[in-house]
Amino acid sequence: MSLLELKNVTLKFGGVTAVNDLTMSVEEGQVFALVGPNGAGKSTVFNMISRFYTPVTGSITFDGHDLLQRKADRVPQLGIARTFQNIELFERATVLQNLLVGRHRHRRTTLLEEMFFVGRSWNEERAHRHAVEEVIEFLDLQAYRDKYIMGLPYGVRKVVELARALSSKPRLLLLDEPASGLSVEETQDMRWWIDDIRRQMGITVLMVEHDMGLVGKVSDRVLALDGGKKLAEGTAAEVQKDPKVIEAYLGTGAISKTASAGGERV
Amino acid sequence: MRFHFKTSYDHDIRLFPDWWTFFVYGALLLVMVALPFLMDSFFLSEVTNVLIWAVAGLGLMLLTGTTGQVSLGHSAFMALGCYTCALLMNAGMSFIPAFILSGVITGLVGALIAVPVLRLHGVYLAIATLALAIITADIIVILRPWTGGVNGMFAPEIFIFGAEINRWVNPEYWYYMTLAIVVIITLIYVNLLRSPLGRAFAAVRDSEVSAQAMGIDVARTKTIAFGLSCGITGLGGALMGFFAGAFNNETFTFLLAIQLLMMIVVGGMGFIHGAFLGAIVIAFLPQGLSIVTDNVRFLNIPGLEFGVFGAVLIFFIVFEPMGLYGRWLKVRTWFELFPFARRDMFRRQKSYLKTERVR
Ligand SMILES: Nc1ncnc2c1ncn2[C@@H]1O[C@H](COP(=O)(O)OP(=O)(O)OP(=O)(O)O)[C@@H](O)[C@H]1O
Ligand SMILES: [Mg+2]
Numbered sequence: 001m002s003l004l005e006l007k008n009v010t011l012k013f014g015g016v017t018a019v020n021d022l023t024m025s026v027e028e029g030q031v032f033a034l035v036g037p038n039g040a041g042k043s044t045v046f047n048m049i050s051r052f053y054t055p056v057t058g059s060i061t062f063d064g065h066d067l068l069q070r071k072a073d074r075v076p077q078l079g080i081a082r083t084f085q086n087i088e089l090f091e092r093a094t095v096l097q098n099l100l101v102g103r104h105r106h107r108r109t110t111l112l113e114e115m116f117f118v119g120r121s122w123n124e125e126r127a128h129r130h131a132v133e134e135v136i137e138f139l140d141l142q143a144y145r146d147k148y149i150m151g152l153p154y155g156v157r158k159v160v161e162l163a164r165a166l167s168s169k170p171r172l173l174l175l176d177e178p179a180s181g182l183s184v185e186e187t188q189d190m191r192w193w194i195d196d197i198r199r200q201m202g203i204t205v206l207m208v209e210h211d212m213g214l215v216g217k218v219s220d221r222v223l224a225l226d227g228g229k230k231l232a233e234g235t236a237a238e239v240q241k242d243p244k245v246i247e248a249y250l251g252t253g254a255i256s257k258t259a260s261a262g263g264e265r266v
Numbered sequence: 267m268r269f270h271f272k273t274s275y276d277h278d279i280r281l282f283p284d285w286w287t288f289f290v291y292g293a294l295l296l297v298m299v300a301l302p303f304l305m306d307s308f309f310l311s312e313v314t315n316v317l318i319w320a321v322a323g324l325g326l327m328l329l330t331g332t333t334g335q336v337s338l339g340h341s342a343f344m345a346l347g348c349y350t351c352a353l354l355m356n357a358g359m360s361f362i363p364a365f366i367l368s369g370v371i372t373g374l375v376g377a378l379i380a381v382p383v384l385r386l387h388g389v390y391l392a393i394a395t396l397a398l399a400i401i402t403a404d405i406i407v408i409l410r411p412w413t414g415g416v417n418g419m420f421a422p423e424i425f426i427f428g429a430e431i432n433r434w435v436n437p438e439y440w441y442y443m444t445l446a447i448v449v450i451i452t453l454i455y456v457n458l459l460r461s462p463l464g465r466a467f468a469a470v471r472d473s474e475v476s477a478q479a480m481g482i483d484v485a486r487t488k489t490i491a492f493g494l495s496c497g498i499t500g501l502g503g504a505l506m507g508f509f510a511g512a513f514n515n516e517t518f519t520f521l522l523a524i525q526l527l528m529m530i531v532v533g534g535m536g537f538i539h540g541a542f543l544g545a546i547v548i549a550f551l552p553q554g555l556s557i558v559t560d561n562v563r564f565l566n567i568p569g570l571e572f573g574v575f576g577a578v579l580i581f582f583i584v585f586e587p588m589g590l591y592g593r594w595l596k597v598r599t600w601f602e603l604f605p606f607a608r609r610d611m612f613r614r615q616k617s618y619l620k621t622e623r624v625r
Binding site: 050052071072073074075076077081082084088089090091092093096097100101102103104105107109111114115116117121122125126128129130133164168 | 276279454457458460461462463464465468472475476478481482
């Protein structure tokens with residue numbers, strides 16, 4: 001059984017069909033990449049998995065659990081963590097505090113224990129720090145540990161978001177454009193990190209990425225989307241060679257595509 | 267410049283990260299304890315007043331500063347705390363349990379009210395809570411058999427372990443009692459901030475979407491924040507009413523709620539220190555004003571106080587949004603980094619457009 005399975009999933013925003021009858025499955029231990037031109041519906045797929053959006057039809061299961069039965073805040077419990085395309089960090093908190101929020105799904109202390117910092121509080125906090133500190137070390141964030149997000153440069157924020165997701169010790173990590181806006185060296189780092197996340201930590205990765213160089217290097221399986229529909233699926237090389245994918249990227253036939261997406265408009 | 271050399275995770279978890287901070291707060295506490303020996307009873311009661319405002323302010327700070335939910339209705343909960351405590355004592359309970367219970371009851375009522383109210387955002391939330399503050403006065407009048415309505419009620423006498431605590435007889439007892447309460451509440455606040463719940467509060471404030479993606483139940487977290495906030499502010503209300511000695515439907519008007527909000531804005535939104543700095547300003551501003559108006563004839567206009575409050579509030583929102591404590595942090599950083607401080611160090615990066623879309 002696959003770790004994550006989407007079956008015949010369709011989602012509409014008013015008249016726009018953002019995702020159209022999409023079926024895909026991600027196996028445990030894979031790095032799975034979603035590619036496609038702007039507006040293809042990649043982020044929408046992520047937002048359905050993390051339950052911000054509910055598809056009109058279809059099913060989404062993770063490790064046998066029906067995700068559609070859950071509210072967004074109950075998804076991380078299963079071991080799903082994510083980053084956002086437009087970085088969504090807690091601006092008025094430090095890097096450390098941001099990562100500690102990533103630990104929230106492991107919270108076991110009660111309100112009263114926390115108010116008086118008694119009972120399990122000390123040991124739990126130590127355990128949270130320990131987990132977070134490992135991530136800080138892994139991603140080389142020591143220098144920014146106690147800095148507020150407010151003043152951090154873009155590249156660092158990107159890494160902090162990855163770190164926050166990793167802090168939750170997920171089984172499945174959703175990365176929405178992890179390398180967008182990063183410099184060449186930063187993208188290199190990201191590549192090695194994704195490799196290590198899969199190899200050393202054994203975390204399954206589902207990512208959206210435009211940088212085909214990166215996708216080719218890290219991913220086992222690639223799915224190309226356009227207009228919410230699956231165009232092709234296979235290894236990076238196979239997908240890149242697919243004529244339909246080439247057409248979608250080069251924009252040949254772009255006019256006829258808009259017409260069909262717009263329904264009646266010709 | 268201070269360097270923190272951290273050798274274990276405990277450094278970050280401890281109340282005081284280093285000896286220096288421990289020393290500073292220890293010294294502050296010592297001064298506070300010694301205060302009755304250094305001041306006459308008039309000033310002592312002024313300081314008591316500041317501490318009472320601080321209690322109420324800490325409550326609102328938890329909600330608005332830490333969790334990011336505005337409330338213009340906290341005077342309602344001050345009233346609830348005060349009347350509950352007085353009624354429980356009239357029913358035969360002694361002060362300490364009645365006081366604690368009044369905080370708990372106010373907190374629970376607050377949490378109950380929060381469920382519908384906190385679905386609103388921004389200005390709608392402000393209006394809904396303001397409405398709460400405005401109807402409170404009417405409710406107090408309607409419940410005349412218990413509250414005494416317009417005639418009000420007298421605060422029962424406070425006895426703690428057999429000792430009478432009377433502001434006119436032994437102001438230093440009142441002061442110590444308030445100080446103890448302030449210290450306990452501040453500790454609770456700090457404990458929350460170093461625990462998962464406190465971090466969840468800040469997460470909800472900064473990004474609800476992201477908080478959800480981390481497994482935080484946003485509605486529940488807001489409700490708990492509202493409950494805790496109301497509980498603490500209720501205790502502040504009880505202290506305020508008991509310190510005044512008597513209270514009626516006009517004691518806890520919505521103007522009080524607005525003063526409370528102004529207080530945390532001026533002090534510094536989101537900082538515990540901000541509640542105290544704001545309390546000092548709120549408690550001494552009327553005094554300062556009356557000195558001015560006594561000497562300058564033409565300024566002797568009725569209602570001037572609230573005009574000045576409003577002006578101060580606008581000044582801070584426009585020119586010093588991080589409040590007095592924020593200003594202090596900037597000054598301190600400037601000295602610590604001298605001469606390397608950058609001008610835009612505290613400027614929020616605006617390059618990230620906040621959108622409602624989660625893509
Ligand atoms: N909240 C929303 N309301 C209405 N339409 C939306 C919403 N979110 C996405 N869409 C639309 O759905 C389609 C797919 O958007 P999506 O964000 O998933 O694209 P994407 O593949 O992530 O693109 P990009 O590469 O630009 O991030 C687009 O046409 C977009 O305009
Ligand atoms: Mg996207």
